[in-house]
Amino acid sequence: MAQNIVYGLFVGGIYGIAAVGLALAFGVMNVLNIAHGELLMFGGYISFWLFSLLGIDPFVSLIICIPALFLIGLLLDRLVYRHVARLRGEAKIKNSLLISFGLVLILQNVAIRLFTADERTTQVSYIGQGINLFGIALPYTRLMGLVIALVTILALHLFLQRTDSGKAIRATAEDWEAAELSGINVPRVYMLTFALGAALAGIAGTLVSVTSSVAPSIGLDWTLKALIVVVLAGTGSIIGAFPAGLLLGLVEALSSIFISASYREVVGLVIFLLVLLIRPQGLFGSREAA
Amino acid sequence: MLHIEKVAAAYGDVQALWDVSLDVQVNEIVVLIGPNGAGKTTLMRTIAGLHRPRSGRILFEGTALHTVAAHQIVERGIILVPEGRRLFEGMTVLENLQLGAYTRRAKQQRDKTLRHVLDIFPLLAERRHDRASSLSGGQQQMLAIGRALMGLPRLLMLDEPSLGLAPLIVRHIFEIVKSIKEEGVTVLLVEQNARRALELAHRAYILEQGRIVGTGSGSDLLHNDEVREAYLGYAPVTARTLT
Numbered sequence: 001m002a003q004n005i006v007y008g009l010f011v012g013g014i015y016g017i018a019a020v021g022l023a024l025a026f027g028v029m030n031v032l033n034i035a036h037g038e039l040l041m042f043g044g045y046i047s048f049w050l051f052s053l054l055g056i057d058p059f060v061s062l063i064i065c066i067p068a069l070f071l072i073g074l075l076l077d078r079l080v081y082r083h084v085a086r087l088r089g090e091a092k093i094k095n096s097l098l099i100s101f102g103l104v105l106i107l108q109n110v111a112i113r114l115f116t117a118d119e120r121t122t123q124v125s126y127i128g129q130g131i132n133l134f135g136i137a138l139p140y141t142r143l144m145g146l147v148i149a150l151v152t153i154l155a156l157h158l159f160l161q162r163t164d165s166g167k168a169i170r171a172t173a174e175d176w177e178a179a180e181l182s183g184i185n186v187p188r189v190y191m192l193t194f195a196l197g198a199a200l201a202g203i204a205g206t207l208v209s210v211t212s213s214v215a216p217s218i219g220l221d222w223t224l225k226a227l228i229v230v231v232l233a234g235t236g237s238i239i240g241a242f243p244a245g246l247l248l249g250l251v252e253a254l255s256s257i258f259i260s261a262s263y264r265e266v267v268g269l270v271i272f273l274l275v276l277l278i279r280p281q282g283l284f285g286s287r288e289a290a
Numbered sequence: 291m292l293h294i295e296k297v298a299a300a301y302g303d304v305q306a307l308w309d310v311s312l313d314v315q316v317n318e319i320v321v322l323i324g325p326n327g328a329g330k331t332t333l334m335r336t337i338a339g340l341h342r343p344r345s346g347r348i349l350f351e352g353t354a355l356h357t358v359a360a361h362q363i364v365e366r367g368i369i370l371v372p373e374g375r376r377l378f379e380g381m382t383v384l385e386n387l388q389l390g391a392y393t394r395r396a397k398q399q400r401d402k403t404l405r406h407v408l409d410i411f412p413l414l415a416e417r418r419h420d421r422a423s424s425l426s427g428g429q430q431q432m433l434a435i436g437r438a439l440m441g442l443p444r445l446l447m448l449d450e451p452s453l454g455l456a457p458l459i460v461r462h463i464f465e466i467v468k469s470i471k472e473e474g475v476t477v478l479l480v481e482q483n484a485r486r487a488l489e490l491a492h493r494a495y496i497l498e499q500g501r502i503v504g505t506g507s508g509s510d511l512l513h514n515d516e517v518r519e520a521y522l523g524y525a526p527v528t529a530r531t532l533t
Contacts, residue, residue, distance in 0.1 A: 165390070171378045171389050177340055177374040183364035183393035183441055 003136050006255045010142040012249020013149035015205045016242035018222055019229035020153065021200030023241040026230060028173040028193045029085050035076075036226055037219030038107035039198045040167055043069050043205025044214030045115055051122045058122045058210050065202045073198025076103075077191045085190045104219060111216035121213040132160035145207040152203055153242045156196075160238070169193055173236070228272045234285020244283060291314045291476055292337070292368075292445055295439065297346030297356075300328075305325050306332040307500045310346070314445065319467070321478040321508065323364065323521055324497035330480045331373050333497065334449045337478075338370040339363040350445070364391045367444035371451060373480075375434040379423035383414055386422050386433055390440030409468065428459035445472060447478045452486075464490060483495040484521040488512045496521075501508045 022036045043065055050061040078101065084096045130139035160166035172179040172189045180186050204222070207213060225248070226241075233244035248268055255267040275282060292314040295351055299307040306329045314320045335341040337348055339360035348356040355363055362507050378386050387407060391400040408415040411432045417425065422433060431451055438446060448467065452460040464486055472478050481487035491508035496517065504517070511517045 153432075164388075167381070167385055167389055168392065170381060174378045174380055175376055177360075178372065178378065179389075180340065180360035181338060181364065181370050181372060181376070182389045182437065183361045183396065184389070185359075185361045 002134075004257055005250060006136055006138065007142075008253025009246055010146055010211070010249070010252040011252070012246035013146040014204055014211070014245075015225055015229050015248050016245025017149045017152060017200055017207070018204040019226040019233070019241040019245045020156065020238060021197040021204065022223070022226040022231045023233065023235075023238045024193050024197040024200070025081075027238050028169055029081070029190050031081055031084055032093060032100065032227075033081070033108060033194075033197070034100040034223055035103040035219070036100075036197070036201055037222035037224075038104055038111075039069060039072065039201035040205040040208065040222050041111060041214055041216065041219045042072065043109070043202030044209035044218075045111065045120070045205075046202070046213060047206040048120045048122050048209045051124070052120075058124065058206050059148065062148070062203060062206055065206050066199045069202030069205075070135060070195045070199040073195030074191060075198065076198070077194040081194055082187060082190065085187070104223075108219060109217050115216065117216055119213040119215040120209065122209045124210065129153055135284060141210045145211055148203065148241055149242075152200065153239065156200075157239050165189075165192065173238075225268065228268045232275050232283060233271055234282020237282060237284040240282070240284030247283075291351060292478070293347075293349040294333075294337070295334070295347045295349070297336060298344045298349060299332055299341055300344050301332075305344075305500065307336070307343075310497070310500070310502055312495055312502065314476060314478055317471065317474060317476055318492045319471050319479060319490055321325045321491035321494040322478065322480045322497055323484045323487060323494060325487060325520075328497045329500040330497055331449055332370075332500075334370055334447055334478075334480060337363075338368065340374075361393070364441055365395060367395075367442065368447070369438045369441045369443035369445070370447040371434050371438045371449065373449040373453070375430050377422040377430055377433055377437070379421065381422060382419055383422055383425070383433055384418040385528050386437050387414070387418075390437035391442075393441060396440060400440070401419065403442060405438050407439050409438070410469070411436050428455050428462075431459075431463060432466075435463070435470075439470070443475055445476045445478060447480075449480045450482060451479075452481065452483050460486070482518075487510070 018040055022033065025031055025033050045066055046065045047058040047061045050056040050064060051058050080099060084092060084099060087095055124141065126140050127208055128139065130137055130143065160170055168179065168184045168189050171182065172184060176186050205214065229241055229245045229248050232248060233240040251271065252264045252267055256264050294310060294312040297307055297310045298305065310333060324330050332341060336343050337355065339355065339358060343356050345355065350366060378389065387404060388400065391397055391403060395513060396403065413429055414433055414436055422430065425433060435451065439453055451463050460483065467477060467479065468490060479487055488508045488511050493509050495502050495507065496504040
């Protein structure tokens with residue numbers, strides 16, 4: 001039982017990081033990036049190949065993976081999302097769905113071409129090793145994963161609260177016109193936001209490649225998980241997506257004890273529906289739905 | 291300073307402005323009055339760069355504004371306090387003010403400007419760590435003006451600053467507008483409260499159904515029979531007893 005809860009939190013930390021990345025683009029730009037899971041998948045492959053070709057520890061290779069995904073994010077914003085973000089209201093969300101769905105297909109096929117359809121896991125030497133605390137196994141890989149997730153969220157929180165760029169992101173999320181009227185370059189804020197979201201996907205992907213496996217097809221599953229978490233947290237809440245991710249991991253773990261492991265995936269979707277029905281503003285959202 | 295030449299603007303198929311021409315000279319208070327739906331807000335948004343004109347030109351000290359992004363217009367010193375205030379309500383008073391000084395030009399003097407703005411609005415200083423959404427309507431309007439001042443405006447545009455506020459607060463806001471002008475800032479003001487605005491104005495324009503239908507000095511319009519009937523006849527009781 002306690003073991004399950006701990007594992008639930010480990011998995012939940014990855015859900016949280018994946019979801020915060022999606023929540024950034026959604027909360028600030030009002031675009032829903034279905035290809036978020038594909039960015040995560042590429043992040044996972046980057047750390048896998050850096051490990052298997054060059055022997056770089058996946059937690060160290062984050063210093064390459066994060067900027068790489070940040071750049072991919074910048075590029076995607078310039079090529080694709082910048083044009084979507086310019087639209088208004090419903091046209092924006094619809095177009096972002098359609099375009100990112102197309103992007104999913106493209107990125108998946110690129111991944112199959114480049115990496116084959118095989119499942120890959122970053123098999124570090126210390127895999128399976130860990131600390132044993134009161135009979136609960138804490139593998140190093142998962143422990144490191146949770147630490148990195150927490151540090152990332154703390155850093156993002158400080159960035160958003162303390163820096164001028166972070167404040168500009170929050171202001172743009174609240175009211176992009178008022179942000180422009182304050183002299184904030186909103187297209188540039190969008191670009192930064194999208195790239196940050198992609199970088200977070202890269203971190204999540206690295207953690208996935210170490211603690212489970214990556215394959216070209218994993219993207220949509222992760223997008224769906226992230227989406228459930230974003231809805232659970234409330235669409236206006238960016239940092240709030242992290243605790244919501246931990247919660248989903250926990251609930252999934254508990255459900256596999258009390259219901260059945262085969263219903264693990266269903267539980268998330270049931271939560272998704274319940275939140276939309278009962279509390280559409282989410283757990284941490286207070287503003288009217290974006 | 292500001293020269294608007296035959297500007298037309300539309301929302302989709304609905305045309306909101308027709309051939310609007312208007313001038314603002316340095317250190318004037320120019321007032322724009324007109325009924326609801328006349329296009330006053332559209333004109334302000336068009337000058338501020340949130341809305342692209344369909345035709346015509348907007349020049350600020352000889353350089354074009356109508357082709358420039360809104361945040362670059364702010365950089366040039368033209369700042370709009372939008373209708374409905376549009377504060378960042380989830381953020382603190384201080385954060386709202388800091389964000390007002392986001393342009394490179396304003397950021398260099400941010401701390402100095404902040405002290406000045408808090409001198410003008412001591413109430414905001416007291417509540418600097420509170421969320422903007424917790425302020426009263428009048429305080430929110432002061433914060434909106436304060437945020438605009440943080441950007442070091444040379445031309446300050448105010449869209450209905452007195453809307454929904456109690457008379458005493460309205461008077462205070464008009465006094466502040468006057469003192470802002472005395473500091474050398476040029477003001478373009480859209481107001482429902484036509485009497486008070488015209489008393490303050492050097493010059494005024496009347497906008498009806500998207501067209502400029504009249505212009506003159508503030509006092510001329512105050513004593514013009516048509517204007518009195520259309521815009522001042524329904525003035526509040528307190529104002530009417532003064533005439």
